[in-house]
Amino acid sequence: MKPVNFDYYAPTSVDEALDNLAELGYNGKVLAGGQSLIPTLNFRMARPAALVDLNNIPELAYIKPTSDGGLAIGTMTRDSKVEYNPEVAKRFPLLPEVMKFIAHPQIRNRGTFGGAIAHADPAGQLPAVSVAMNATMRLRRKGQERTVTADEFIIGPFMTVLEPDEMLAEVILPPNPPRTGSSYKQVSRQKGGYAQAAVISVVTLDDRNRCKDVRMVLMSVGERPILSQKAREILMGQEASNEAFRAVAEAAATQEADPATDLHATADYRRSLVRVLVVRSLTEAFDRAKRGG
Amino acid sequence: MSKLHHVTVTVNGKQYERDVEARMLLSDFLRHELGLMGTHVGCEHGICGACTVIFDGEPVRSCLMFAVQANGHDIRTVESLGTPEKMHPLQEAFHEKHALQCGFCTPGFLMTLVSFLEKHPNPTEEEIREAIDGNICRCTGYESIIEAAKLASERMSAREN
Known part of the structure; x- marks a missing residue:
């Protein structure tokens, strides 16, 4: 120990x-x-x-607006700073909502936004959220810099494209278009515990309430966050409907989720959770988008 | 013996200097190097909350930090709260409401709640529950701890007014 x-x-x-x-x-x-x-x-x-x-490098801890209306978050920004930042809440209400589910207050006072993403735990909220929000990762190594999308960044359980001498320096969150709504739904055995399954939805509607864009991510049911293609195929151009959400849920649970059986839940149980959580998450995200986000 | 690192740290208002291995956890440093045994070590992986201390004003797990990382920083432990003769209002409330039995988790609850009550003088029960969701108690069933937090918040805010 x-x-x-x-x-x-x-x-x-x-x-x-x-x-x-x-x-x-x-x-x-x-x-x-x-x-x-x-x-x-x-x-x-x-x-x-x-x-x-990296804890003695103040230049890595910041939350600052980007010119397009998004936010850039320095890798060493503490989770609790993101949780309570008014600019974050205004632009991305999904983030403070999700933060409450990440471990406990004492952990969030010390844990960092970039560190959690670079850790790439398949049951971690922030890696999954960064995929749902289509974040860009700024990676630095001596004399070099590159950017990759969150979806490219995470390649497996606890695995990223980071080279041994490279670090995640900044996470860039693109602005949400108008009429975007988001929702996070999870089931876990206790508050602050690992999610047995979770679903994140970010939905943008046009002025007739039809789906213009949807990014739905399945979390804790595979080796990495799973960005659902089925949600996109089924929902694009559609209005909110229980039938459509159920069709997405069935496809996501049977064709996209790839859960394992462990001490906390069987694979079958996790698939059942995905069915339920997809419907809940999409319903809330569509509803919030309709009301302006 | 690996390389030693010089650490200067302020704990409960007093400055200490020690040379430590990088791998020494802050929790072990407080107990074994400084002799401040009030900070308890339970799980050593961030689940139980018994080792909670206030680091630069925020409650954190001292088992999930290295002593060397505390260099130049300010720490408060349970020893800063009160003495048996003159207890902190929160300690008095724990005593009156039977908010402890074996007492192992108590320092972690106290430091978490002291920090919380200083920032939220009039909390709701829901906020108290959320504040202590990172602390495990196997004796009380939590209800008496929540009662104690409520009582302490009333007394602490009354004292300030």
């Missing part, structure tokens, strides 16, 4: 951190909020040779 020894680096600027990561290569691991990494170190499931701690 105690971590093995490791070398510790505490850079005070992004450039210094990137130098550390470049020198360390496969031996280095970024320490962000540590609320997932430190438990795995305590259990000795992870034994990195060196940690590069």
Whole structure:
């Protein structure tokens, strides 16, 4: 229950951190909020040779508007800062709503927005939300920078396209068009516990209440967040209807969700949850979009 | 023996300096290096909340931080609250409402609730429940803890007015 020894680096600027990561290569691991990494170190499931701690780099913690009306969130922004930020609530009401389901207040005071996404836990809310919101990830390594979409960024359970000497520096959230509504629905055994299944919907309607865009993500029922193609196929151009939502739910549960059986739930039970949660989530998202978002 | 890191930290208003291994958890640092045994260590993976301390004004898990990360920061532990002769209003309320039995989880509840009540002087029951959703108690069934939090909030805000 105690971590093995490791070398510790505490850079005070992004450039210094990137130098550390470049020198360390496969031996280095970024320490962000540590609320997932430190438990795995305590259990000795992870034994990195060196940690590069980003907690002394103030330039990585910010929430700032982008020129197109979206937001850019620095990777080290604490979850609780996102949870209570008025600009976030105004532009993306989905985020404060989801934050309440992420572990507990003490964890959210320390855990970071970028760290959770880079951790890519298939049961994590923020990786799934970043896919639903079509976020862009700004990745940096020494002398280089690139951007990828959230959907490209996460490639498997706890796996991303990040190279060993690279870090997620910023998450860019594009603005929601007018008449966009969103909804997060989950089932878990207790407050703050891992979701057995969850569904996130972001829906944009035209002026006649027909679906102009839909991004629905299934969470905790596969190796990574699953962006539903079926939702798009069935709902585009359609008005809200229980029949359409049920058709999406059936297709998502049987053809798209890929759940595992574990201590917390069987695969069949998780598919049943997807059926229920898809309908609830789409109903709420359409309703909110109709009312202006 | 791996490399030692020099740590200067303020705990309950007093400054301490120690040399520690990077892997030393903040919870172990408080207990073993500083002798402040009030902070309890339960699960060591962020589930139980017994090790909660106030770090730069916010409650956090001291088992999910390294001591070296506290360098230059300010920490409050349960030892800062009161003494047996002169208890903090929240401790008095825990005593009166039977909000503890074995007492293992109590320091974590106290630090979580002290921070919460300082920021939310007149909370609803729902807000109290949400504030303590990251703390596990296996004795009380929580109802008496919620009663104590309510009583303490009344007394603390009465004292300020």
